[in-house]
Amino acid sequence: MSVLDQIVKAYDIRGTVPDQLDADVAHALGVGFASFIRSNSKAERIVIARDMRPSGPAFVEAFSRGILNQGIDVIDLGLGSTDLMYYASGVLDAPGAMFTASHNPAGYNGIKLCVAGARPVGVDTGLLDVKRVAEEVLEGGGPKPAASAGSQSERNVLSDFAEHVLTFVDLADIGTMRVVADTANGMGGLVVPAVMERIPSVELEVMYGELDGTFPNHPPDPLQPANQRDLRARVKSGGFDIGLAFDGDADRVFVVDELGVGLSGSTTTALLAVAALRAAPGATILHNLICSKSVPEVVTEHGGVPVRTKVGHSYIKQIMANTGAVFGGEHSAHYYFARNFNADSGLIASLMVMAEVGRSGGPLSGVRAPLDRYAASGEINTQVDDASAVIEQISAAHSDYDQDRLDGLTVNCGDWWFNLRPSNTEPLLRLNLEAPDQNTCADRVAELLTMITS
Incomplete structure (x- = not known):
């Protein structure tokens, strides 16, 4: 495998x-992205x-x-969060690149790309074209x-971005609230205070x-x-109303x-869906197929139209369009907003959750209870x-139940269901399962893992 084969993933690099990933590779990818943009737009x-x-400054310079x-x-935005870059791409109607490895450990870096309006660039929407040209550059x-x-x-654009985030809530709904945020030495340390300090x-x-990377x-x-342990302890010891990780x-x-x-990503998705439907009655709400079935239930109960999608931001943003x-939500805590150029934002989600708690007049534990x-x-x-062979064996063993192949294998067994998806980059199968209670969930997981490993 070439180095680009190793680092170009389904949704990013x-x-x-x-x-x-080094400066030479970053430079080649810059040429590749520019070539792709030049061939497909007037940007x-x-x-x-x-x-x-x-490694960020050297990579940005080379790219x-x-x-x-x-x-x-090139418009250099400097240090920023990914949703800040999406905001700039949207308001400036320009393609964008974000140098980040997101949640990966310190030894990693990467690039998230988008075209004008924060529309995603993945393997099906141009990333392979970028890779092809970059390979040519690396070969001379x-x-x-x-x-x-x-x-x-x-x-x-930090100040403008913060003001944009605030437009998603009525600040009066939030009211007096004590919030603790664990930003993990990441970019939240820059953008979270910039937004929260605007709410007296x-x-x-x-x-x-x-x-600190x-x-x-x-x-x-x-x-x-x-990685949430310190935050959870601080919420309790400090008497905070909400914690954000x-x-x-x-x-x-x-x-x-x-x-x-x-809160699970599914519970937060359901909570945000309620808020979104209050502002837009009858609207369509997306949820990926790993989300709890409570999400489409809640959407339907609140008059919305739930739509189930594959996992991954490029799919969800396209279906939103x-x-x-x-609004769209994923179990992995990506939350997408139409008014945010269909892009995801942890800050917008945070403020909307805070506003829901404030509106309720009670604690977050009470707001979440009917959604869990x-x-x-x-x-x-x-x-x-x-x-592939394992998936087919599991499918055959559950042939009496409803199945679909939207993303991997999903089997609906009545009061419980599971999804089995292959990793895009590793020899792994990813199992997600949901059941009426914890004991049933554990029993079903044990049965499936026995089948998978045998």
Whole structure:
């Protein structure tokens, strides 16, 4: 496999530094992205932001040089969250690149790409074209430089972005609230205070707010319960109303209630769907197929139209555009908003949850209670030699039940269901299962894992 084969994923570019991703590769990808943009649009400028990883500045410089070489201008946004970059791409109607490895450990970096209006670039929408040209550049070829190089400028959009986020709620709904945010030394340390300081009634405490891409306190992956441990303890010891756990590039957030108990991505999706439907009665709401079945139930109960999707931001953003959906949520804590250029934002989700709690007049534990209806396994990964063969065996063993292949294999067994999906990049099968209660969930998981491993 070439280095680009290793780092170009389904939705973005991500690899270890410097053995997979270095300045030369970043430069080649800059040429590739500029070539793709030039061939598919009339865009004359590209916005670029980066997270706090130590390799970021050198990679942005090399990537920008590749773009400028092709005669396209660069607007350098500097340090920012991924949703800040999406905002800039939307309001400036320009393609964008975000240098981040999101929740990955310190040894990684990567790039998230979008075209003008924050529309995603994945393997089905241009990423393979970027890769092809980058390979040519690394082999000593590629497109010739433009007759006139592009120009580079800097722009700070943090204040404008913060004001944009605030438009998603009525600040009066939030009221007086004590909030603690664990930003994991990631970009939340920059953007969360910039938004919260504009709400006088909110008292904010930030944990691990220093921007440090070596992540000295804990990994920036709040999907793992261990990385929420400090936040949960602080919520309880400090008597906070809500806790917020952001990932490294701050486009995702996990929520913790006042009792120190975390909300699943599905529960938060259901809560946000209720808020979205209050503002847009009868609207379409998207949820990926790993979300709890409580999500479509809640959407239907509140007069909305639930639409089930594959996992992944590029799929969801495209379906949002096609259906006119106002909101979409994923079990992994990605939350998408039509008024945010169909892009995801941890900050917008945070404020909307806070507003729902404020409107209720009670604690978050009470708001979440009617939305927590089933027991879920969480995602369980198992290494297998032949993922396709295992999926077919599991399908045959459950042939008496309703099945579909929207994304991997989903089997509806009446009062419980499961999904089995192969990893895009590793020899793994990902199992997600939901049942009426924890004991049934554990029993069904054990049965399936026995079948998978045998």
